[in-house]
Amino acid sequence: MDLRRVKNPEKLMMCRRYYLAGFFVLPFLWLVNGIWFFKEAFRKPPYTEQAQIRSYVIRSLIGSAVWLAIIITWVIIFQLKRVSWGVTGEMFTFILPSGSA
Numbered sequence: 888m889d890l891r892r893v894k895n896p897e898k899l900m901m902c903r904r905y906y907l908a909g910f911f912v913l914p915f916l917w918l919v920n921g922i923w924f925f926k927e928a929f930r931k932p933p934y935t936e937q938a939q940i941r942s943y944v945i946r947s948l949i950g951s952a953v954w955l956a957i958i959i960t961w962v963i964i965f966q967l968k969r970v971s972w973g974v975t976g977e978m979f980t981f982i983l984p985s986g987s988a
Contacts, residue, residue, distance in 0.1 A: 914954035921948035
């Protein structure tokens with residue numbers, strides 16, 4: 888979609904929808920929202936809805952960064968501790984490797 892053809896109130900509505908959809912465990916939408924509306928929020932000449940779009944973009948980028956940090960932390964902990972967790976670690980594993988490190 889070309890944002891140049893969309894009116895400013897519709898841009899605000901779309902940005903808000905992507906932001907709210909990110910709360911339903913869809914942090915990828917926050918990343919998309921932040922990237923897609925970044926120019927509208929920070930590089931376009933000022934217009935009425937820009938301040939609200941800017942706040943949604945900032946919150947979306949912060950939310951996606953927090954989710955990314957959580958996922959990376961989980962992957963690191965799981966990779967390092969899976970074997971020591973025994974059966975519980977095996978229940979979380981989709982592919983069971985043979986042996987241990």
